[in-house]
Amino acid sequence: MVTIAFVFILISSTLLSILLDMHLYNLSFFQTLHFSLTLDAGTRETIVFTALITGLFASFFLDYRMSKKESREKRS
Amino acid sequence: MQRELVEKISLTQLFILVSAFLFGSAIVVGIGGEAKQDSWIAVIVACLLSIIPVWFYTFLLSRIPEKNLFEIMEIVLGKVISKVFILLYILYFFYVSARVLRDFGELIVGDMLVNTPIEVISITFMLFVAYILYLGLEVLGRFSEIYAPYLMGSIFAIGILLLFSRELHVKNVMPILPEGIGPVIGTVFPELITFPFGELVAFMMILPYASKVRYAGKTTIFALIVSGLILAYSSFVQIATLGPEAKLRSKFPLLTATGEISLWDFIERVDLIIIFVVMFGILVKVSIFFYGGLKGLELVFNRPYRAFIYPMAMIIAFMSIIISKNFAEHISEGISMVPWIIHFPFQFGIPLLLFPFVLWKAKVLKSEGKKR
Amino acid sequence: MGWIKKILLSQKSYNQDKSLKHEQLSLGKEAPPLSKDLKENQSNIEKAFENAKDFKIENIHVGNREGMICYLNSMTDTSLLAEKIMVPLSNSSQQDRSITNLEEFESYRKEFFSGVGYHFHDKLHGLIDDVLAGYAGVIVDGQPKGLSLHVGNIEYRPIEEPSTQTVIRGPKEGFTESMDTNISLIRRRIQNTSLKFETMTVGKDTRTSVTIAYIDGVINEGILDEVKKRIKKIRTHAIFDSGNVEEYISDKNMTVFPLIYNTERPDSAAANLLEGKAVIIVNGSPFVLIAPTVFSDFFEATEDYYQSFFIGSFIRLIRYASFLIALTLPSLYVALTAFHHALIPTDLLFSLQAQREGVPFPAVIELLIMEVTFEILREAGIRMPRAIGQTISIVGALVIGQAAVEAGLVSNALVIVIALTALATFVSPIASFTAAARLLRFIFIFMAAVFGLYGILLCLFFMVAHLVSLRSFGVPYLAPIAPFIAEDQEDVFLRFPFFSNKRRPHYLKTESPLKNPESESPTPPRSKKGGGS
Known part of the structure; x- marks a missing residue:
């Protein structure tokens, strides 16, 4: 569930930001997508995406732990 | 002894949270700049006007007691439709907290740590927000109690220090209302009423957790008035120091104003210390929006909200970076589009839409209660 | 909650095993x-x-x-x-x-x-x-x-002046290793039937007696029960000092802040008993434990109450300030010299830079060298046999001092920073509390080196959030400050005169909230009609 939430929120919030940018710059959707996701020269992509990926892994882990817990509770 | 299952915050804590929430990013980016020298009047007007929506929020909450906004939606609209609205609200809350975080990141990078990349600031800050929310809302309340005196104290100290540095020029504020009330109203609506005051909609997630719910609404409104006046005071100080033109041009008017402080050749560059205060306001604001979103996720995905904290914190950090290319875009989005497209529907649209349903449902619940 | 069950189950089988x-x-x-x-x-x-x-x-x-x-x-x-x-x-x-x-x-x-x-x-x-x-x-x-x-009467160390919490004015007796002596030291101060002592035996192999002292009718029943419950729950083979007990009954071990107060002074123990706290005396340890405790307790020395409240309050403020200094001064030095030159007044900046001219390291390394040196010196000073104690001060003065500066390893200003930090560390009346500042300081230094002032602020935020989340026997650790309790402010940052201090701390939820309701100011009331000649 956490993973689903993670992916859902990530995609939809990116979409939201892209829609706003589209409106602001009068660009097409894909142009804005490309434009938004290429980060500034000063930004360090590795840090940004590492953080995001740790978030993803954390949600995997949390899901795994919770499902394990649930199944154990069912058994007992 | 065990931690209580239901988290509670006292009225003092609620008061502080509301004030810090309102100061939050409003004090960083400066508000009401378009009203020129009358921006402080605009702030007061907006503050007084926004009593109405805030009263409306508390009224809505009081109809179905001890439930937060999302739970009310679930009761009133049913499981399926409410989920759509809740998800939209979650997006809204996360988006706004990302925006607030961006404000803060720009501030740190622009003024304090010139060579540090903004994402590092975003991520470290979100880690802290995640930590404090993991500890719970109660901890956030108590945490704010410790920092509140510094926040209030330094906002007043800025004015006094500026006064002693002979940087306050009353001529900057004159003339009062040269073009009538028009420009003031133009600033109040839609900008000021949605940001920062309308954002109090996030407190619809917090108010039911106040220890004395009956007085929570009154406390919120009282805090709103007090912090509106303080914001107006701060705005006044900024104009009197910088003049309306410089205030409008400055990225962070409060910091620019405090930069003018110079006393006995020793008290200089106080602006860096002000960041400490600002950081606290931002923290409260991000945390409350984030908490609101997390509570929504809890309801939609049926998992304890603590499970979502870390992944979602990383999303917000990520969002705060991709939200806009640069500060100019960030601010222009904030002024031209966000109030209309984002703030308006969520602050006024959906609550107003809910209103008749809530009234109806409350009646039904009441009659059911009587039957029993 | 499966894991809790698992732990509980394993505990159960362990208990049976244990009793056998x-x-x-x-x-x-x-x-x-x-x-x-x-x-x-x-x-x-x-x-x-x-x-x-x-x-x-x-x-x-x-x-x-x-x-x-x-x-x-x-x-x-x-x-x-x-x-x-x-x-x-x-x-x-x-x-x-x-x-x-x-x-x-x-x-x-x-x-x-x-x-x-x-x-x-x-x-x-x-x-x-x-x-x-x-x-x-x-x-x-x-x-x-x-x-x-x-017929047991074993020789114990006689009652001596406490070696840790020394005072200039006030009683000079200290607890000893004998539990009976310690009980009598408390009883001598509170001659009241409400003072109760309950003894339990803890430790599978050592069978150490642990006594809980409390004032019946004052201490909150819930807190007392919790104290007893936690002591009964201790499962260990050996208890040698109250430190062992402390670790077993603390609310949380993953913290650098002590959640239980310890003292060597009977007057302090007696005063705390009367406030509504429980005192835990462990046989063989001159340090008694006091629970629950709050953050501000560690800034209060008994001497505050024996001298004028003006000086008592002033010294208390000094203690708070020095805790902040001990915590942040080195990191501030790093942040200011590395990132925020603008915050240093210009003249000072010039002289600082001139001093750092010959120093080959960045400020962090310079500071860490000296911090670690100081910690080594401190440890050596404690562990070293008394007879060679003289040596340490001479060597120490050489290491942290002129020699290091002259050798070009560190700058003069840094020596001042380190010395001030070290002094400030030892201001807290309770030795175990200084551990918090000593450990956190390194985190602060590290964060300041990476993020400058922002790092320090972030650390402070983390620390305060952590402090706020702590509890000692159910009492919030930062109690009268957060949650803010206005009635309890008379004995936190300032010590109000005794006559105005009528209540027991609210956060302890005592059974009788008033301690001396009849006390009045010694100043004679001013009557409106003439009065006096």
Whole structure:
């Protein structure tokens, strides 16, 4: 569930930001997508995406732990 | 002894949270700049006007007691439709907290740590927000109690220090209302009423957790008035120091104003210390929006909200970076589009839409209660 | 909550296991009951105390019957033994008293061993436990019960001035290792029947006595129950100091802040008892524990209350300031010299930079070198045999001082920073509290080196959030400050005069909230009509 939430929120919030940018710059959707996701020269992509990926892994882990817990509770 | 299952915050804590929430990013980016020298009047007007929506929020909450906004939606609209609205609200809350975080990141990078990349600031800050929310809302309340005196104290100290540095020029504020009330109203609506005051909609997630719910609404409104006046005071100080033109041009008017402080050749560059205060306001604001979103996720995905904290914190950090290319875009989005497209529907649209349903449902619940 | 269940289950099986082993240990090997036959008892006891050099067993005549007395001469006072037991015994042999049944045994004890603490035992292990605790065991042939008589009076360190929380003005007695002495030190200060002491035995192997002292009718019942419950829950083999107990009963171990107060001063313990806290005395430790405790307790010295409240309040503020200095000064130095030159006044900046001219390291490394040196020096100063204590100060002064500067390793300003930090660290009246500042300081330095002022602020935020989340026996650790309790402010940052301090702290939720409701200011009331000549 956490993973689903993670992916859902990530995609939809990116979409939201892209829609706003589209409106602001009068660009097409894909142009804005490309434009938004290429980060500034000063930004360090590795840090940004590492953080995001740790978030993803954390949600995997949390899901795994919770499902394990649930199944154990069912058994007992 | 065990931690209580239901988290509670006292009225003092609620008061502080509301004030810090309102100061939050409003004090960083400066508000009401378009009203020129009358921006402080605009702030007061907006503050007084926004009593109405805030009263409306508390009224809505009081109809179905001890439930937060999302739970009310679930009761009133049913499981399926409410989920759509809740998800939209979650997006809204996360988006706004990302925006607030961006404000803060720009501030740190622009003024304090010139060579540090903004994402590092975003991520470290979100880690802290995640930590404090993991500890719970109660901890956030108590945490704010410790920092509140510094926040209030330094906002007043800025004015006094500026006064002693002979940087306050009353001529900057004159003339009062040269073009009538028009420009003031133009600033109040839609900008000021949605940001920062309308954002109090996030407190619809917090108010039911106040220890004395009956007085929570009154406390919120009282805090709103007090912090509106303080914001107006701060705005006044900024104009009197910088003049309306410089205030409008400055990225962070409060910091620019405090930069003018110079006393006995020793008290200089106080602006860096002000960041400490600002950081606290931002923290409260991000945390409350984030908490609101997390509570929504809890309801939609049926998992304890603590499970979502870390992944979602990383999303917000990520969002705060991709939200806009640069500060100019960030601010222009904030002024031209966000109030209309984002703030308006969520602050006024959906609550107003809910209103008749809530009234109806409350009646039904009441009659059911009587039957029993 | 599956994992909790798992832990609970494992705990349960462990408990059963434990009680079994416990039985075995206190008996040596087996647990036979007391028999009527003296020979059998004697051999059983001798078997239990096999190869114990300090164990003494003598055959005696008790009331015209064969009997035996056994004791550990390491745990008993031999003169007391002679006076209280041996002399009455020889007196009794001149009279014609016989012990044929239990009543006669009892009346015999009343007549000859009066004024001595005693227990009757029908199980051998009970008797042996008492012998181990400094009793003399008396067994009479034909009697199903054994008598144990308290003759324990072991030599302890005399009452001395406490070596940690010293005062200029105020009582100079300190707790000792003997629990009885410690109890008497408290009792002497509170001569009141409401003062209660409850003793429990903790530690599978050491069987250490732990006493909980409290004032009945003042302490919150819930807190008291919690204290007792946690002490009963301790599962360990050995307790040597109150520090061991502290770690077992703290709310949380993953914190650098002490959640239980410790003191060597009986007056401090007595005062805390009257505030509504529980005092835990561990046999063999001169440090008693006080629970629950809050953050501000660690900034209060007993001396604050013995001198004028102006100076008391002032010194308290100094303590808070020095805690902040100890925590942040080194990191501020790093942040300012590395990132925020603008915050330093220009002249100072020039002189700082001039000093740092020849230093080959960045500020962080420079600082870390000196910090670690200082910690080493401190540790050496404590551990070193007293006789060579002189050396350390000489060497230390050389290392953290002129030599390091002259060698170009560090700058002069840094030496000041380190010295001030070190001084500020030791201001807190409670030594265990300084650990927090000492450890956190390194995190602060590290964050300041990476993020500058922002890093320090972030660290402070983390620290405060952590502090706010802590609880000591259910009481929020930052209690009168957050949650803010206006009525309790009279004794936090400032010490208000006694007459205005009428209430016990609100956060302790005491059973009787008022402590001295009738106290009045000593100043005579000013009457409106003339008054005085």
